[in-house]
Amino acid sequence: MGTKYQGTEEATRALDTYIKLMRASESLTHRIHRHLHDVDLTISQFGVLEALLHLGSLCQSELAHKLLRTGGNMTLVIDNLEKRDLVRRERSSIDRRFISVHLTEAGRTLIERIFPRHVEAVTQAMQRLTAEEQETLSNLCRKLGSP
């Protein structure tokens, strides 16, 4: 791969690293979420269900923040999950601006059933790296990703 760009050594290295990072994450994303096709969930919908399962009920802005998406996006994704009766909206009585999103029984059943497949897919994908390499990657990504 690599760019055809001729610049300083520093810039070339940065571009090359950046491209590899992007390719790895996009390639992994596709590989890992392939199984979602079976249950007709999109990656975003899966992300919402997983967050609700592991963090409990959240309001939309919290979900948007966790998933690095905008509020408008959350409205639509939750709309679509609600249509399928996988989540439920509930207006907060304390502060009526907030809407907390809850898993329904059907939603909990579904995400609990498919989450193990997700774990399996991620684990298998990561087996290309040793435990030490994974720790190293984790640390480097943390440095790069932190705000």
Place this chain on the structure above:
Amino acid sequence: MGTKYQGTEEATRALDTYIKLMRASESLTHRIHRHLHDVDLTISQFGVLEALLHLGSLCQSELAHKLLRTGGNMTLVIDNLEKRDLVRRERSSIDRRFISVHLTEAGRTLIERIFPRHVEAVTQAMQRLTAEEQETLSNLCRKLGSP
């Protein structure tokens, strides 16, 4: 960060690494492409223009492959670039199934003008890592991303 998932050590490590990788790439993507707003280009449009600048004219399926997107997607992105007169489609006379996509003068001028900003943004983002760390990250990502 991290997942609340209680599984084997191997699975936990894999999930944690995966999340950090995703967060790093999404966070970087946003930071690096912020300047595209000034010239009213989307990330995909920038990707097409950059590929054409550095690799020369390509047909749509080649572009889709380089950018890890579907053919249908390329059709739309190129439609939008063509509307703005930044690229030009040309049906191959040898094999009429292929359509090669070329930069127009306006397109070349634009991408040549903004590419240095991209390099600058990537270089700056990567300065959080030493040269050695970047090489390490590059290698780990290559292992993970390769098909």
Place this chain on the structure above:
DNA sequence: GCTTGACAACTTAATATTGAAGTATTCGAC
């Protein structure tokens, strides 16, 4: 020549995504 299979591009429908504008609600300063 004709058929068949493969492949490139296009189309369509559904969902995602963003950014900006709009509505409702809360809270603090006065």
Place this chain on the structure above:
DNA sequence: GTCGAATACTTCAATATTAAGTTGTCAAGC
């Protein structure tokens, strides 16, 4: 108490993205 800022969500328009299906083109085998 009232008003303005801030917050949460919705709505809208534009673009992206995919998957599935359609059309046109080519090449190989008959």
